[in-house]
Amino acid sequence: MKLGRVIGRVVCTKKVDSFEGLKLLLVQPVDENRNPQGDALVAVDTIQSGPGELVYYETSKEAGRVLETTMNPADAAIMGIVDELFIDKSL
Amino acid sequence: MKLGKVIGNVVSTISVEAYKSRKILVVQPIDPTGKASGKSVLAIDAVQAGVGDIVLTLEEGNSARQIINEPGAGTVKHVVAGIVDSVNLK
Numbered sequence: 772m773k774l775g776r777v778i779g780r781v782v783c784t785k786k787v788d789s790f791e792g793l794k795l796l797l798v799q800p801v802d803e804n805r806n807p808q809g810d811a812l813v814a815v816d817t818i819q820s821g822p823g824e825l826v827y828y829e830t831s832k833e834a835g836r837v838l839e840t841t842m843n844p845a846d847a848a849i850m851g852i853v854d855e856l857f858i859d860k861s862l
Numbered sequence: 863m864k865l866g867k868v869i870g871n872v873v874s875t876i877s878v879e880a881y882k883s884r885k886i887l888v889v890q891p892i893d894p895t896g897k898a899s900g901k902s903v904l905a906i907d908a909v910q911a912g913v914g915d916i917v918l919t920l921e922e923g924n925s926a927r928q929i930i931n932e933p934g935a936g937t938v939k940h941v942v943a944g945i946v947d948s949v950n951l952k
Binding site for chain 1: 934
C-alpha cells in the first residue's frame with residue numbers, strides 16, 4: 772500500500788463494461804515526505820477522494836474488490852484519504 | 863515477509879470498509895543490519911506495533927486475510943504481522 776496525491780481525473784467513454792460507473796482518478800505516488808516517487812497511475816475511487824488530496828492506494832487483485840458486491844478489473848484502487856501523516860524523522 | 867522499521871503512521875477517517883478503525887503504519891524496509899533499504903510502504907497493524915519498532919511486514923493478500931478476516935478484507939494486502947525482538951546473523 773502506498774501514499775499518493777490525486778492529481779486529476781480520467782474519463783473513458785469506451786471501456787470494458789465492468790468499469791461502468793466507476794470513478795477513475797489520476798494518482799501521483801509520493802514517498803513518506805510527500806515527494807513524488809515513480810510514475811502516475813490511474814486508480815478506481817469509491818470514497819470520493821478530491822483533487823489534491825493525499826490518499827493511500829493498493830494494487831493488484833485487492834484493488835478489484837473495493838466494491839463489496841462486484842469484482843472490477845482495476846489493478847489499483849484508492850483505499851482511504853489521509854487526514855494526518857506522522858513521520859518520526861529521527862528514525 | 864520483510865524486515866522493516868515503523869517510521870510513522872497515518873490517521874484516516876474516510877476509507878473503504880476493511881481499513882476503518884485500523885491503525886495504518888508507515889514502514890521503512892531495512893536490511894538485516896538495520897540499514898534502510900528500499901521504499902517505504904503502508905501496512906495495517908495487526909500486532910499493536912508502534913513507531914520505532916522493528917517489524918515483519920507481510921505483502922500478500924491471502925496471507926493478509928488469514929490475519930484480518932472480516933467483511934471487506936479482500937482489499938487488504940499489506941499487514942504488519944510481528945514485532946521483532948532480535949535478529950541473530952549466523
